[in-house]
Amino acid sequence: MSAAIVVAIALVAGLVAAMLRGTAARIVAGVALAACVPIALLVPPLTTVVAGGATFALGGHGASITADAAASLLLVLVAASAVRADAPAVPASLVLALAAVTAALAALNGALMEPPPATAVVQSAGTAGPPIGVAIVVAAAVLLAPAVVPAADAGTESAAVRTASRVLRTAAVAGGIAIVGMAWLLGPAGPVAADPGAVAAALLLVAGSVALFLGAIPFHAITARGTVAGPTALAAARAAWLPAAFAMAAVAWEQRVLAPVMAYGGSTGAPLVADARDLVAVVAFLTLAGGAVVAALHDDLRHVLAYALVSDAGLALLAFASSDPSAGSTASYWLPVNAVARTGLATWMVAAGAAWGTSRVDELDGWARRAPLLAAGLLAVALATFGLPGWGIFELRTSLPQAVGGPAGTLMLGAAWLGLLPFLRLAWVGLRAPSEVVGERTIAWPAGLGLAGAARRRPGGAPEPVTRAGQPAGAEPVRGRGARGVRAGVEALGTGRGAQLLATNWPTITVVVALIAGLLAVAVSVGSGGALGSMD
Amino acid sequence: MEPALAAAGALTTAAAAAALLQARSVRMAVLGMGAVLVLSPLALPSLPPVLPLAFWMVTALLAAFLLLLAVRGTPDLLPPLPLGGWPEGAFVALGLVLGWAVAIVVGPGRGPSSAMAAGVAVAIAAVPLIAFSRDALRTAIGAVLVLDSAGLVAAALAGTPSQLEIVALGLAVAAAAEGSREIIVMDTRARASGGPAAWPDPRTPGPGGSDAPRDADPEGRADPHPDEDSPRETGRTRDAVPRRKPRPRQEPGARRDGDPRQDPADPGSDLAPAEQR
Numbered sequence: 001m002s003a004a005i006v007v008a009i010a011l012v013a014g015l016v017a018a019m020l021r022g023t024a025a026r027i028v029a030g031v032a033l034a035a036c037v038p039i040a041l042l043v044p045p046l047t048t049v050v051a052g053g054a055t056f057a058l059g060g061h062g063a064s065i066t067a068d069a070a071a072s073l074l075l076v077l078v079a080a081s082a083v084r085a086d087a088p089a090v091p092a093s094l095v096l097a098l099a100a101v102t103a104a105l106a107a108l109n110g111a112l113m114e115p116p117p118a119t120a121v122v123q124s125a126g127t128a129g130p131p132i133g134v135a136i137v138v139a140a141a142v143l144l145a146p147a148v149v150p151a152a153d154a155g156t157e158s159a160a161v162r163t164a165s166r167v168l169r170t171a172a173v174a175g176g177i178a179i180v181g182m183a184w185l186l187g188p189a190g191p192v193a194a195d196p197g198a199v200a201a202a203l204l205l206v207a208g209s210v211a212l213f214l215g216a217i218p219f220h221a222i223t224a225r226g227t228v229a230g231p232t233a234l235a236a237a238r239a240a241w242l243p244a245a246f247a248m249a250a251v252a253w254e255q256r257v258l259a260p261v262m263a264y265g266g267s268t269g270a271p272l273v274a275d276a277r278d279l280v281a282v283v284a285f286l287t288l289a290g291g292a293v294v295a296a297l298h299d300d301l302r303h304v305l306a307y308a309l310v311s312d313a314g315l316a317l318l319a320f321a322s323s324d325p326s327a328g329s330t331a332s333y334w335l336p337v338n339a340v341a342r343t344g345l346a347t348w349m350v351a352a353g354a355a356w357g358t359s360r361v362d363e364l365d366g367w368a369r370r371a372p373l374l375a376a377g378l379l380a381v382a383l384a385t386f387g388l389p390g391w392g393i394f395e396l397r398t399s400l401p402q403a404v405g406g407p408a409g410t411l412m413l414g415a416a417w418l419g420l421l422p423f424l425r426l427a428w429v430g431l432r433a434p435s436e437v438v439g440e441r442t443i444a445w446p447a448g449l450g451l452a453g454a455a456r457r458r459p460g461g462a463p464e465p466v467t468r469a470g471q472p473a474g475a476e477p478v479r480g481r482g483a484r485g486v487r488a489g490v491e492a493l494g495t496g497r498g499a500q501l502l503a504t505n506w507p508t509i510t511v512v513v514a515l516i517a518g519l520l521a522v523a524v525s526v527g528s529g530g531a532l533g534s535m536d
Numbered sequence: 537m538e539p540a541l542a543a544a545g546a547l548t549t550a551a552a553a554a555a556l557l558q559a560r561s562v563r564m565a566v567l568g569m570g571a572v573l574v575l576s577p578l579a580l581p582s583l584p585p586v587l588p589l590a591f592w593m594v595t596a597l598l599a600a601f602l603l604l605l606a607v608r609g610t611p612d613l614l615p616p617l618p619l620g621g622w623p624e625g626a627f628v629a630l631g632l633v634l635g636w637a638v639a640i641v642v643g644p645g646r647g648p649s650s651a652m653a654a655g656v657a658v659a660i661a662a663v664p665l666i667a668f669s670r671d672a673l674r675t676a677i678g679a680v681l682v683l684d685s686a687g688l689v690a691a692a693l694a695g696t697p698s699q700l701e702i703v704a705l706g707l708a709v710a711a712a713a714e715g716s717r718e719i720i721v722m723d724t725r726a727r728a729s730g731g732p733a734a735w736p737d738p739r740t741p742g743p744g745g746s747d748a749p750r751d752a753d754p755e756g757r758a759d760p761h762p763d764e765d766s767p768r769e770t771g772r773t774r775d776a777v778p779r780r781k782p783r784p785r786q787e788p789g790a791r792r793d794g795d796p797r798q799d800p801a802d803p804g805s806d807l808a809p810a811e812q813r
Contacts, residue, residue, distance in 0.1 A: 135704035146718035176686035188695030
């Protein structure tokens, strides 16, 4: 039950801290979140869950994904609050972000103690699940495409509108390709005996759709633009969680359809299939290395995030580049964990941007000297992304490239660790002499806690109510709570203000999207969970 | 359903797809898309159960309705397709034949060949809309058609889809229409506000119109970054925007006039890019 308890405590603590202010909030958040780590380490992982009278064996995977989704929710809330609150409130928000990432790390490492399921997953039934998952993810992606246009630009910024259109088009095309590819090896009665050519075609179709949706090279431009545009916290949910869910569905297809077809058809070692895997491996390597290097060189924080996500696409593609059946399992574990870590990175960037009012890396010289807690936050995010030897995330990031095998595997491993470069650059910039922008101002802790836009404190004055976030000055309000919110949404459908609704309510939408993505990921994992349980 | 009826269904679906490519009227194009969506299940040898079929029909009509809402109040004229429309329609007819040929190549033991024919035809109809069209509406229709054709081809390969698959695909189609509607509305607003539109206006000749290069601006200058968006998005602000002196640090809670990031109500500026200040 470790992951479930950690999630519950982290969520309750985060929400309570969001409502409280000052010392009380810090004490509640600190004590509750600190309790997560020992609980996660001491209590055995969740193995079964009873729902609707049926018992599902989760093998820790579903629970860890739930923990991921919950931790991401909290991080997004923290990011939202960091935007809304004044700069002095940022470090307190960072404490929560730090704690949430730590809790998620502990939970996931506890859940990942068991061995990878390997081929047992392949035996599980359910070939219809992956295309359904893809269709739902595509539905969410196309629905959120207009939200990449910031509210201030809606209706005036043509380039942003064009970017939104490209994002929508890309999601639809990737979804269409994936659905066709997933059906390629299926007949009305299930997987069909296919020749190597058909297997290679199906593999390339599905891997290509993953590359397109996740923004692997050469499809990186549209994805990066979509990530850069719009609120960063929303980008984290949209560009980290939706691709993760898409890739998980594709990986589930590989395990449930492709692997059995190859095993029974004897095409595992066929040259045509090997060539297809090599092609995927080349794309994966270029994406891994290229994305990491560009992320390290870029001067804009949002581009750093965007290309870090591009680099992740390369690692996801390795699940299709390897003939090792355990690669898919490894990827299905790694994807949601990585989505949490990237949400943490987005949260850190939002906080850093709010603290000094710039998104330029080259203007942030000395940031770590002025905000040690912000440095601790970046360290936590780096740990969540890469881990340490012996940690689950470290093993996943190491074993996924090595599954390719041979010298290519070593090359992939090196490329996978190039992802550290952006973190190293940020750290190096932070340790230099403070720039004019960072100045002499030290971001102290503890400071006011202005979470969720509840209130902010003027210097030496009484708490001042904050305008409800998400409504540009002078804009007609389209946001409401409860039925009012629902009504506003329904009205917006008919009046053309839906885009404004999406753009101005991005924190709520982000929460919903993360929740949907998490639920979808859980749904995908439940199918393989039965096999996990039977194997255990 | 008899194979002959399924073949007739494939023919009508492809005919609707070809017809929508000919449409110069906005509303006719949307109605053509709705017709393609509604007719698609007829290409299957056996219709899905009533409930998922009804769900699909509702989502198809909803998709058409949402796009009709989006184009409400806009001029009823679409720019011509790159080849003029008729060649694209001919390609759709070829796609129908190609689909049947593919079904034969794929072999027996798979789904209905009529679904493959209709799927390939609709996919070919979607190509010029997705890849070459220069307006938001056609791009939207293309996105919807891509999903529809994927469903048809998947049915041709793996048999009639399960109820949940139909529901999920219907959701994706409706979501694509809603997302597209938002984009079209924003584009319409951009035009109305006098700013550069996301796509050139087909009714305006010259720069910015249908005869202009895709990214030409209203003053006729060449776009310095034809494959990029705004400077804010590209991050090349140091090159594109003159550097300004960093502002002095303000007291917490103080608001800078004219600074959108400082407005707590502005959600689109959370990282406070330098050029916004």
